[in-house]
Amino acid sequence: xxxxxxxxxxxxxDASSCNGCDIEVLACLTPMYDVERFGIINTGNPKHADxxxxxxxxxxRNISVVRQIYEQMLEPKVVIACGICACSGGIFKECxxxxxxxxxxxxxxxxxxxxxxRPEAIIDAVVCGLGVLEEKRAALAAGELPPAELPELPxxxxxxxxxxxxxxxxxxxxxxxxxxx
Amino acid sequence: xxxxxxxxxxxxxxxxxxxxHLDLVIEDERVVEAIPQVGFIHRGLEKLVTKxxxxxxxxxxxxxxxxxxxxxxxxxxxxxxxLMGIEVPPRAEFLRVIWHELSRIHSHILWMGLLADGFxxxxxxxxxxxxxxxxxxxxxxxxxxxVILTACNVGGVEQDIENGELNxxxxxxxxxxxEYNQLLxxxxxxxxxxxxxxxVGYLSExxxxxxxxxxxxARASNIPEDIRSxxxxxxxxxxxxxxxxxxxxxxxxxCEVRALEVLQxxxxxxxxxxxxxxxxxxxxxxxxxxxxxxxxxxxxxxxxECFYFAKGNGTKFLERFRIRTPTSQNIPGMVxxxxxxxxxxxxxxxxxxxxxxSCTER
Ligand code: SF4
Numbered sequence: 136x137x138x139x140x141x142x143x144x145x146x147x148x149d150a151s152s153c154n155g156c157d158i159e160v161l162a163c164l165t166p167m168y169d170v171e172r173f174g175i176i177n178t179g180n181p182k183h184a185d186x187x188x189x190x191x192x193x194x195x196r197n198i199s200v201v202r203q204i205y206e207q208m209l210e211p212k213v214v215i216a217c218g219i220c221a222c223s224g225g226i227f228k229e230c231x232x233x234x235x236x237x238x239x240x241x242x243x244x245x246x247x248x249x250x251x252x253r254p255e256a257i258i259d260a261v262v263c264g265l266g267v268l269e270e271k272r273a274a275l276a277a278g279e280l281p282p283a284e285l286p287e288l289p290x291x292x293x294x295x296x297x298x299x300x301x302x303x304x305x306x307x308x309x310x311x312x313x314x315x316x
Numbered sequence: 317x318x319x320x321x322x323x324x325x326x327x328x329x330x331x332x333x334x335x336x337h338l339d340l341v342i343e344d345e346r347v348v349e350a351i352p353q354v355g356f357i358h359r360g361l362e363k364l365v366t367k368x369x370x371x372x373x374x375x376x377x378x379x380x381x382x383x384x385x386x387x388x389x390x391x392x393x394x395x396x397x398x399l400m401g402i403e404v405p406p407r408a409e410f411l412r413v414i415w416h417e418l419s420r421i422h423s424h425i426l427w428m429g430l431l432a433d434g435f436x437x438x439x440x441x442x443x444x445x446x447x448x449x450x451x452x453x454x455x456x457x458x459x460x461x462x463v464i465l466t467a468c469n470v471g472g473v474e475q476d477i478e479n480g481e482l483n484x485x486x487x488x489x490x491x492x493x494x495e496y497n498q499l500l501x502x503x504x505x506x507x508x509x510x511x512x513x514x515x516v517g518y519l520s521e522x523x524x525x526x527x528x529x530x531x532x533x534a535r536a537s538n539i540p541e542d543i544r545s546x547x548x549x550x551x552x553x554x555x556x557x558x559x560x561x562x563x564x565x566x567x568x569x570x571c572e573v574r575a576l577e578v579l580q581x582x583x584x585x586x587x588x589x590x591x592x593x594x595x596x597x598x599x600x601x602x603x604x605x606x607x608x609x610x611x612x613x614x615x616x617x618x619x620x621e622c623f624y625f626a627k628g629n630g631t632k633f634l635e636r637f638r639i640r641t642p643t644s645q646n647i648p649g650m651v652x653x654x655x656x657x658x659x660x661x662x663x664x665x666x667x668x669x670x671x672x673x674s675c676t677e678r
Contacts, residue, residue, distance in 0.1 A: 149334050151357040154674045155382025155463045157334065158426065162452075165429075165445035197335065197356045200327055226379055229367050232360040251382055251463045 139185065139211070139272050140265045142174030146184035148204055150237060151227075152191025155251035156218035160188055168254045175261065181207035186264055188257070189237045190217045192224045195291040198240045202288065205241040210280060211271035213264040215245045218252040225250060231296060234289050242283055318344045325662060327356050334673040338666070342659055350654035350662075352647055358677040362637055369632040370396055370605065371470055380639065381675040382463045383426065384617045386419045388639070388675075389468040391615040394548075395624040396470050396634075398611035400603070405596040406550075408472035410588050413550040414482075415455070415467055417581040422451040423618035424574045424581075425496075427670045428503060431571060434667045435512040443499055450492050454485055472598035482589040489582045496578065503575055513568035517653035517665040520565055527649040531620020531642045532577065533669045535561045536569035543616035553591055554584060567668045574670070604632045617642055619670050641675040 149157050163170050164177050178184050181204045193201055205214065216237045219225035223236045237243055244267045247260035274280040292302035299307075321342055327335030335356040341349040364376050377392040378385045390412055397404060429444030452462045458477050459465040467474050477485070503509055519529070524537035534541055542559035544551050551557065560576045562569035605628025615622050620642030629635035650669045657665055 149357070149674075151359050151677075152674065153379045153382045153385075154334065154672070155379065155385065158382055158463060162445065162449070165449075166442050167446060167449040191357070192359070194356075194358060196358065197327070200335070200356070226376060227359045227361060227364075229364065230360040231363060232358050250379070251461075253462070 137269065137272055140269050142176070143185040143261070143265060143268065144176045144178045144183050145186040145188055145261070146178055146181055146204065146208070147188045147190070148201060150189055150191040150193050150197050150201055150221065151233070152218060152220055156190035156220070159251050159254050160190060160217060160257060163254045163257050168258065170258060170261070182209060184208055185212060185268060186261065187212060187214045187241075188217050188261075189214065189221050190252075192220045192227055192233045192235060193237060193240050194232045194234055198234060198288055201237065201240045202285070211268055211275050213244045213268045213271070214241055215247060215257075215260050215264050216243045217247045217257055217260070219248050219250045222246045222248055229296075231294065231301075232291065234291070234294060239286060239289055241285065320348070323659070334671070336666075336671065336673050338654075338662070340654075340659070340662065345659050347654055347657050347659060347662060350651050352651060354673070354677055356677070357674045361678050362639070365634040365637045367633075370634055371601065371632075373634070373637070374469055375466065377639075378464055378466060378468075380641075380678055381672055383423050383672060384419060384619065384622075384675065385463060386415050386465050386468065387615060387617045387622065389465075390416055391613060391617075391622055391624045391639070392626075392637070393468050393470045394615070395611050395613045395626045395637075396605070398613055399605045399609055399626050399628055400601065402471055402599055402601055404472055405599055406593045407476075407595045408597045408599075409550040410553070410592040411473045411477060411597065412468060414477070414485075414585050414588055415459070415465065415473075417585050418451055418455060420581045420618045421578050422448050422455070424578045425451070427574060427618075427667075428499075428571070431664075431667050432503075432509075434664050435509065437509065440499070440502060440509075447492065447495055447499065450488060454488060457481075458485075469598070471601040472596070474598075476597050479592070482592065486586050486589050489585060493579065493582055500575055500579075503571055510568060512664065513571055513668075514564075514566060516567040516661050517570075517657060517668055518564075518566045519649055519653050523652060524565065524649060527652060528645055529620075529649040530645045531617070531670075532570060532573045533620065533646050533649060535559055536573045537565040538563045541621070543614050543621050546614075548613075548615070550588055551584075554587060557584075567664060570668045570670075604628065604630060605634065606630060617675075619643055619672055619675075620645065622675075639675075639678065641672070641678075643669070643672045643676040646671070647676070 227233045245260045245264045323340045325338040337353040339351040378389045380388045425448040429441045432440035459467045540559045607630035610627040623640040625638040627635040
């Protein structure tokens with residue numbers, strides 16, 4: 136076991152969460168659950184962080200912010216999706232402005248489900264993430280860590296509404312209009 | 317001549333639990349103008365009324381915001397009940413208000429913690445959040461959820477709180493009051509706290525009215541407006557209700573108003589727990605809202621007045637549902653307080669209005 140995983144620092148970003156999961160992430164850091172006793176510190180600086188906790192689903196506006204924070208973090212790094220919104224889009228999946236879970240923007244290592252995610256589940260996910268962090272660290276030391284594969288960022292036009300993408304629906308509407316004329 | 321610079325603030329920023337972006341135009345260390353940008357959390361959930369029927373939609377409204385979650389489900393249920401002319405059993409009305417006030421206590425203590433963190437008093441932040449867990453324990457014991465409660469539904473409430481349990485809650489709250497009073501002393505009397513808050517972000521009564529502010533933000537500028545004093549639901553059963561106000565209009569006043577409201581909420585819960593009538597907790601709902609019918613309702617959320625509008629179209633799906641949230645009302649006032657403040661006070665100024673961005677953008 137290396138020193139990296141004995142005191143992992145984390146950064147938290149609220150993509151488009153309803154706050155429910157955010158306050159549970161904060162609750163983990165405060166006296167009741169107190170993850171600071173494990174050496175975990177919440178930082179605001181991506182360059183300092185080993186673990187990236189994301190709550191909430193991504194939308195057109197914040198998808199690039201999520202990506203930027205991820206890219207600024209140094210290897211080895213682990214991404215944890217907190218809450219069902221971050222895992223898949225959850226209850227807001229069908230909303231016009233929700234592109235999906237965090238994994239459409241960046242690779243996710245651990246999924247912590249729940250709505251709102253319980254602090255126990257977050258701690259569990261972080262412990263799970265530490266294993267991944269250790270693996271990545273060893274691979275990095277051996278020079279075998281492949282560069283992360285970043286998916287292409289979708290835009291609001293790619294959003295599937297009732298089985299058709301917004302772009303296709305708009306194009307079909309335009310065609311129909313031209314045909315009618 | 318000093319030079320003008322624009323500093324971006326947010327969306328990811330250590331003092332902001334939620335993403336919000338401000339373009340700060342500064343001259344030396346002084347803010348000349350602040351231009352807010354929103355949209356980071358917009359999900360478009362009002363449109364979901366076309367996909368979820370009116371009884372299911374209460375689950376979506378709970379997730380507008382995780383802090384005032386119960387309030388939103390209450391506001392939505394009241395609107396739909398008004399739309400369909402449903403009579404809610406009195407016991408359910410009382411339980412709703414008890415949960416709503418518990419949410420207010422947890423929201424205000426949470427905010428006080430964030431404020432303490434904002435002015436650099438880490439210990440106080442931790443103490444506030446430790447205390448808040450006691451309220452969350454009550455919520456968990458009575459509903460099963462810590463932040464998302466799923467306790468309210470159209471026609472009443474999901475589960476009952478036994479009278480014996482209500483007594484237990486009152487005892488817990490009495491214990492909490494003792495500990496809370498100690499914190500209160502630090503918040504209101506401590507020299508370093510006063511030093512950071514007094515005079516910061518001043519907003520006069522006239523400006524607060526002109527900017528249309530609501531909630532504790534307005535009450536701290538001496539505007540005694542509180543929807544609870546209109547006596548909706550079980551608030552009518554209270555022997556008296558006076559909104560808490562302050563004349564100073566600065567950060568300290570806002571802290572004071574919220575801090576005292578916690579004690580007021582404890583009193584409300586205790587009074588209602590004594591007066592609560594026995595009986596059913598739920599009214600069966602049948603049918604659908606009539607075509608063309610519409611209803612509005614207002615509610616005092618922890619952050620201020622919230623307005624709900626619903627329109628029916630004869631089916632189980634609402635035609636339109638709209639919410640006007642307190643923070644969207646308070647942003648113009650916040651921008652005013654930012655003009656002319658020091659750059660170092662910006663985080664504190666933003667915090668003192670208790671912004672809830674996920675309500676605002678939905
Ligand atoms: S998972 Fe639930 S509590 Fe968490 S952000 Fe989504 S809706 Fe809110």
